[in-house]
Amino acid sequence: MPAKQRKIAVMGSRSVGKSSLAIQFVQGQFVDSYDPTIENTFNKNLKYKGQEYDVLVVDTAGQDEYSIFPTQYSVDIDGYILVYSIDSEQSFEVVQVIYDKLIDLVGNPNVPLVLVGNKNDLHNDRRVTQDSGRKLAVEMKVVFLETSAKDHQCASDIFIKSLMQIEKAEGGTGDEKKGCSIC
Numbered sequence: 001m002p003a004k005q006r007k008i009a010v011m012g013s014r015s016v017g018k019s020s021l022a023i024q025f026v027q028g029q030f031v032d033s034y035d036p037t038i039e040n041t042f043n044k045n046l047k048y049k050g051q052e053y054d055v056l057v058v059d060t061a062g063q064d065e066y067s068i069f070p071t072q073y074s075v076d077i078d079g080y081i082l083v084y085s086i087d088s089e090q091s092f093e094v095v096q097v098i099y100d101k102l103i104d105l106v107g108n109p110n111v112p113l114v115l116v117g118n119k120n121d122l123h124n125d126r127r128v129t130q131d132s133g134r135k136l137a138v139e140m141k142v143v144f145l146e147t148s149a150k151d152h153q154c155a156s157d158i159f160i161k162s163l164m165q166i167e168k169a170e171g172g173t174g175d176e177k178k179g180c181s182i183c
């Protein structure tokens with residue numbers, strides 16, 4: 001079976017950990033320093049459930065509620081990962097704004113999407129409850145995960161979930177695990 005090419009865009013506010021999640025998934029390391037992204041792409045080949053995937057991760061620039069949705073991310077993307085940080089209410093509001101703009105532009109409310117509450121290792125700084133994340137995911141009808149980019153398995157799970165959402169949208173079986181999981 002040939003490898004399936006998949007393009008996944010990671011979007012969200014500034015500094016929520018988009019690059020850190022992508023780097024943890026692709027390179028298996030956590031980057032402590034902060035270097036704002038303009039746009040980066042990463043390539044990763046992996047095998048899941050007997051299928052080879054050639055994944056292109058598009059790590060996008062941080063947005064705020066007033067940013068115009070970059071139209072290049074409304075075409076030619078198979079799946080989206082929307083990231084907020086559990087220590088920032090503002091980043092949680094921004095994912096909702098990005099979601100609305102995205103659905104508007106893509107014109108498909110069932111676009112493969114995973115909602116991620118990152119930095120869940122920062123217990124004492126939590127500002128967004130797991131319940132709020134879960135509720136938003138139910139409203140959006142998407143998969144929800146809370147994670148930490150410090151954990152390779154957590155970061156990988158996000159991308160696997162995204163691949164499975166894409167499979168499902170294409171008529172495949174997708175993942176048997178639904179709803180929310182906490183890393």
Ligand SMILES: Nc1nc2c(ncn2[C@@H]2O[C@H](COP(=O)(O)OP(=O)(O)OP(=O)(O)O)[C@@H](O)[C@H]2O)c(=O)[nH]1
Binds near residue numbers: 013014034149
């Ligand atoms: N404690 C903790 N820190 C994190 C986590 N993920 C990212 N960080 C830190 O948060 C800061 C920002 O991370 P980035 O990955 O650069 O964030 P980004 O969303 O790509 O930022 P922009 O490029 O500005 O959009 C860095 O100092 C990271 O080390 C996490 O899960 N836990």
